[in-house]
Amino acid sequence: MSEKYSAEMPEAEAPIRDELDSSKVIDSASVDENSITSDPQDIDQKKLDRIYRKLDYRIIPALWCMYFLTSFGGGAYGNTLVMNRDKGHSLSQHLRLSRKDLSTASALYYVGYIVFDVPMNLIMTKVSPQSWLARIVITVGLVYTCYSSLSNPGGLKAVRFISGMVGAGTWPGMSYYISLWYPNERITRRIGYYFTATQISVAVGGLVGAGVQHIDGNRGYTGWQWMYLIYGVITMTVGVSLLWWLPDRPFKTESESTGKLSTFYNRYFTTSHPLNEEEKAIHQLDIKDKQVVVKWGYKEVFEIITDLRIWPIIIMYFGVVGCGIGIDVFAATIITTNNPKLTDVQVNLLVAPIWLFDLAGILIMTPLADKFKKFRPVIFSFGCCIIMAGLFIMTYAHGPWKKYSGMLISGFGLGPTVPICMSWSNEIFSKRYGDVGSAVSAALVSGFGSLGSVTVTRAFYSSWPADVKRQFHYSNMMLVMLLGVSIMASGVTHFLKDRIRQVKN
Template identity: 80%
Template sequence: MSESPVRDEIASSKADKTASIDENSINSDAHDVDPKKLDKIYRKLDRRIIPALWCMYFLTSFGGNAYGNTLTMNRTAGHSLRQQLGLTRKDLSTASALYYVGYIVFDVPMNLIMTRVSPQSWLARIVLTVGLVYTCYSTLSNPGGLKAVRFISGMVGAGTWPGMSYYVSLWYPNDRSTRRIGYYFTAAQISAAVGGLVSAGVQKIDGNRGYTGWQWMYLIYGVITMAVGISLLWWLPDRPFKTGNESTNKLMVFYNRFFTPTHPLSAEEREIHRRDIQHRYVLLKWTFKDVVQVITDLRIWPIIIMYFGVVGCGIGISVFAATIITTNNPHLTDIQVSLLVAPIWLFDLAGILIMTPFADKFKKLRPVIFSFGCCIIICGLCVMTYAHGSWKKYGGLLISGFGLGPTVPICMSWSAEIFQERYGDVGTAVSAALVSGLGNLGSVTATYALYTGWPADIKRQFKYSNMILVLMLGISIIASGVTHFLRDKVRQVKN
């Protein structure tokens, strides 16, 4: 295990002539730092980091939401993506599954790369390439092209969610991370809501300049996303501390000079911040053996199962919300359906804002809060399935959205808490990628085997698909209890 990189940072801060540092503050123990001063520092970091991550996640999530909407956009005119490409149900389920296969295959290697390079540049690269690929969607003309580009979308977007979780762990201690993950996770909910509103508006320019509504959607979205990806190079700060000697390569010197933003904290604030999180900076250099140790740690698998259930349910609702609403109420217009998708994710946003602060404040109750969220989702799915009347079923979608909110952030912050403590940097990166990557098998299940991937269930108004999601959530609840048990058992063995 390598030493903490704090010595270089101390030397650097002492040499900084632009600010003076209170020596008593520097030499005091981190626990003696005024909590109000620490809170002020983290609020300052929030203002710089969270908006950048929020915009990043909003845009990378928007593509998936846009895809679900384009399947039904302008269908009365015969101009939906599904109609123009002549997509069968099998084509749709295969294309959706391939998207998550790309994520699953590349999540771990992409996140491991991020530990060796500039995190800020790597996250900017993700946004830029996602925008580029989605721009290419506007040229699609056949099912084979859709399947290929869906897989590529998953590949270039791999590492987004675990990468942001890893990035947050670089700047925030674990008792402050769940809330921050929840803050930018709201971008996915707002993105889904805005996606419905934007698709409703874009449908009105269907046919302009020879482009259909869905083509305009992808063109506008792709260009904006690429522009934001480039802006992240100057917006998002890099690591809080140096992790090695700077490269003398001329190209890297040029890049670091013009494409690396200034540190968001003053010299004194950096030192206080360093003392608060320096315990997190261990094992900055890793080998394949370290990766294997994380993969073979039994504690990772119940967290993956937790994520499997909740993300499968979330993606199932996200991709097929418009289809579910249309099936329950076929008299709605395309624009009305798009508008009804938005409130689902506003309820999800409310769940995040209400419950994630408790997950940070009461870390020992994370399995209880996670299970409570799952129970709310189950109630919503049961209402969707057994309530009489299309609007009551729609109410079930809203209830499920509220319960989904806190579940995913809890999975990510809990994995970071457990694996950073023992494995350090590589533990945070690999656990986040494994939970996100393998957990997305739940997304494959929801998009390939359920809903439109199960033609016989359409006539039942997706009754069996909903109940399979209930079963998956029940298993996730059990897995959260197993995770809690294994964590306490490992602590007892250590002591």
Template identity: 70%
Template sequence: MANELESQMSHKLTGEAHTDSLHDEESLLSPLEELDNKKLDKIYRKLDFRIIPALWCLYFLESFGSSAYGLTLTMNADQGHSLGQKLKLSAHDISTASALYYVGYILFDVPMNLVMTKVSPQSWLARIIITIGLVYTLYHVLENSQGLIAIRFISGMVGAGTWPGMSYYVSLWYPNDRSTRRIGYYFTAAQISAAVAGLVSAGFQKMDGMRGYAGWQWMYLVYGLVTLACGISLLWWLPDRPFKTTTESDNKLHILYRKFFTPTHPLNEEEKKLHRMDLEGRYKKLSWGWRDLIEIITDLRIWPLIIMYFGVVGTGFGLAVFGSTLIAVNNPSLTSIQVSLLYAPIWLFDLAGILIMTPFADRRKSLRPYIFSFATAIIMCGMFVTTYAKGKWSRYGGLLIAGFGLGPTVPICMSWAAEIFQPTYGDVGTAVSAALVSGLGNLGSVVSTYALYSGWPADKARLYQYSNMMLVVMLGVSIIAAGVCELIKDRVRQPKESALPSSEESN
């Protein structure tokens, strides 16, 4: 097969010594339509088995912390040992600590993702999860509200760049018409981690009082250590870039690092060539400057995407942090363990939404804004049911409906951003658009965790009806933004000529 492939390409050879660079392969490789789709499908399935489980574990552990934090607000409340009771937190303390997590995320999302374009993405993602593990291990020694507020901000800071970083990483290995499903695959980790957090927290509540620690302290300690171990394993598990884009440094530390922490490439030589051919027409050089960043930030198309993300992620994190609170306030007869167990199915429904809807968003890329709007409308219906239904179990059913709608919305936002910005700006367009959408869009999380629910004490007497309706308003604005983006996406700054890496930059 390798010889056959070489013969198909030989009439295009330039005769130059550096024929393996992406620049030279522009004249070497056969057109994309001549590639064997069955062989490509096999290659991408092979990549899936290596890449997706690693990203899934990474995102599972990163997401677990957010879900766990919401659950600690009700864990062992019957014994007076919840996080708020143990640290003597006021409602203002809780909302401030919740919001500062997202402030840290927002401030550092763009710079963290830009760093990733300059370094080994595999090492950078491993760094993120290692530092998350270290920080969350320290949660078990918290003693007051000041410590919680500080460590929540630090948690957001060290976790910044995770979601856009993974989206950028996927864009290196997969073409856009295959990306939404892959993003959806590892995005399921967030839903499963939320469900697992609910189940696991019920078990940790049984450990309350052991060695003087509350149940939530045990949960954070174990979670932090497991996350740290997984982060270290990613250094050998997650492959780096599919193609080298810069000359390797002769620094002794860099050489030592590459010797021990560079994982094997998941594809053989024949598969590498086909994979490269499939990606070539979509791949642009990594070099960027401040002018590129300014162009992306001032591109009108980025702002509707940010607003889309603002509404859905604000609702998602609002339910992640305060979902157990809504369950408890709507059904006061439940024990804290029962509340934790009922929290889990919300995110299983979220998982179902991902698995059902994201494949359609890849097969019919032109329908992405409509699928997003449909899913967002489902969330709105769920929020109406959980707010105004008469029975307590009917209200709980509304949370399940909202969870189902939430699933596909974020993956669609990220893959649509890459589809719009990669052709015009190349690699840096994918990285910066993902970071801006995720970073600024997370202001929705700040609103839902700081201004709503515990941040709106008077709303508790109304069973948080007004907070729920504010999320519905945010979701409605997201649907409008999706329509605006669809209208302007082909009328603003269309793709420039491809600027592929020069031969001295590529391998």
């Protein structure tokens, strides 16, 4: 019988639990047994809340910085395409990029990301998660530093594909990492906390780009070359710091290597556990279902991919991410089209509040999704309805400021939707497939769901010339349709979430 399942299972699958390799079970903290209850229900919740707040102070800022920097690269790339174009020094002008070159480079980035998302996250289940996340940030910084040496369109296409490849596993990897430290009822808000980094990076990217333009020509480098050099060096530095900033797994396994190289690495390139012995014991009791590292092979990966429950979640993610990218990438274009009298500076200032509303949606609604887990499809659908309401106002309201208010409303609704998708996939797939279920489901949802970004950027708004004259009415309504499909997919997910395959002997 297979050994792939985690300890948290329905009764029908309980026999598998007894066959797990005992060598994989954690080493319990050495504390007074009389001071720690064996029943998770009897744990002092106030003490448990303090423990998770302590973990928050250590883990969330590190993940936030990681996601901020890896997200910043996409915005930096967009800025450098037009940076210092009045002097003929933009990346597009310097490399003589055609529209076809730009679209191909964009597509290759997503190809690299989608193809390598699952393999990268699978590797993370076999190695030190903290080291793997640090590796992602370091290599992203290294590759973007190489952008400063670009001299032809072919080089841009190659480096965009490599960017997608080395950055693959970032978002699902963080989701997997957070699932190691927190029980599912505490995950959504934590994902929401570091998800805010991408909104802030959009606003900061424009300000940094404006500043870097002023050093165009210094020491023979153009503004876009300085942008990539500065960004790359900072990103690599933070990536190295994550080795000591992020703690590794919350528990150790007896199967871990004890060789000289591993001992040296663990001594000098990892940090100590953030909790004291008593806190560690309480924490391990609260996440006792995650104290087994489950064996897996290609058969288990195939079973997750063919599990019907993964595809509705991917569709949920597809719709909301496509909508989010549409508003993100084309916000300035939409505002300018609705109110052509605005200056470039005014347009940039008006983009930032959209993501502040998005931040508010995250902070208000993700705690509810954790507290009322059974109502996650309702909360997700409610967020989608808010986005749809904003899109209808953007489309049919009279006057540019009323249309702009629709963008703010849509931003608020977008906030909680992505974190709910990630935490829900973890809840469903970790129950049956354990460690590998969390990792593969996160990668599949992130990878295939990101095709929504490709669809929107290549088919809607400014990529749909005929719709520009209609003030993007059709593009907005296509997003409404995508959101409607996402809502239906959330209902299907709710219906299927407890329909688990029969165990095969």
